[in-house]
Amino acid sequence: MADKRTFVYENFEMSYEETKKGWSMPYSHHHTHYEIYILLSGERTVTIGNTTHLVKEGFACLFESNISHRSEGNTDYSGLCIHFSKQYLDRYFQPNIVSTYLTCFKTPIIFIPADYRKKLLTWNKAMSHTSESSYLLLAQILIDLSKFQKKYCADSSLFVSDVKTSSAQRIINYIDANYTTLQNVSQIAECCGVSESYIHRIIKKNTSLTVKEYINKLRLRHAIHEMDCSNNSFAIISKACGFQNISYFYYLFKKNYGLTPTEYREQLKKRINNQLTRARHKQ
CATH class of the missing domain: 1.10.10.60 (Homeodomain-like)
Structure with missing residues (x-):
């Protein structure tokens, strides 16, 4: 796995990865941070809690704090990964605002339009987001995800297979x-x-x-x-x-x-x- 990480600020990290020949997590895991994974190419089978999704290019997987998840696949893939803690948001925003920002995590799979994916890649490469104002970038991403959550709800069902587990x-x-x-x-x-x-x-x-x-x-x-x-x-x-x-x-x-x-x-x-x-x- 070629993993290029950009450390944005304490408790907020954005990274790009590109993997050849696929990779499967050997076990489910969870963490206290929230995670957003935007699949830029390839296909992954992602289990979140007790539900398994077939995730294709252009979709984002949203993992709430402490939820069990696992990613599997045997195809080449690339993606952007965002980790942040609730404490990081609490540092800059009022509790009601933080709750609003986190509402997008109620939908575990969200479609991300192509132009916005390019914008995320540009932000990830930029050096300016290593400053303390990085919280504004995170806030903007969460706001945009909430918009996509509502706008692309119908389209998402055409591309995501939500398999109820036996x-x-x-x-x-x-x-x-x-x-x-x-x-x-x-x-x-x-x-x-x-x-x-x-x-x-x-x-x-x-x-x-x-x-x-x-x-x-x-x-x-x-x-x-x-x-x-x-x-x-x-x-x-x-x-x-x-x-x-x-x-x-x-x-x-x-x-x-x-x-x-x-x-x-x-x-x-x-x-x-x-x-x-x-x-x-x-x-």
């Missing part, structure tokens, strides 16, 4: 969103309103894994992501991924990947150093 998919989505805190199958059964035996059958049928194996697979993918993107200790990573015992984390990692976490991180450092060396030689 009980089986709800179970999988629930595990995908909560695997870091799940302790037993009874938790899943209680929250999804089904029996434990039904959950075991569904997971086995859809993944060819037991419930425990599926949860551990998600946790290990999460651990790989953490090691690729941070320098956190293995104790911190294993706990963040839902492992209560670091020894068990080491055991599963070695069993699934043929390397210990330490060996994996060493190989990762070597790959990065080799890439940097090749880049210097090309200069």
Whole structure:
């Protein structure tokens, strides 16, 4: 993934990314910041909460604070991503104004006209929005999204597939969103309103894994992501991924990947150093 980030101001970030051969998030995730993702090219399958959308070029996905979401796809794609916190808006606007700005998030998928997408790219490239007045840019974007929300409501339904999830998919989505805190199958059964035996059958049928194996697979993918993107200790990573015992984390990692976490991180450092060396030689 080629990720070009522009840090606009504290708690407000706009970035452009272009990815070849597609990419799928290994797990659902959530964060306290609000997120807007405008798909400039390609196609993505995006799950927001319990609803899955087929999102095409020209549409924006809006993720409210702390809502579980995941993006998948195997085609080339590019997009603009905006992150901001409610605290950032609270710093500059009255509570009633902030509430008005956030109303666009009640519609998770909004069509964005082509001329406005070009305008967003121009804003992202401009250097002037690194000043403290950046809050005005964010406010304008949120106002415009609310306008598009009303103007293109009918057209959006022609291009977005809103797939209501089956009980089986709800179970999988629930595990995908909560695997870091799940302790037993009874938790899943209680929250999804089904029996434990039904959950075991569904997971086995859809993944060819037991419930425990599926949860551990998600946790290990999460651990790989953490090691690729941070320098956190293995104790911190294993706990963040839902492992209560670091020894068990080491055991599963070695069993699934043929390397210990330490060996994996060493190989990762070597790959990065080799890439940097090749880049210097090309200069």
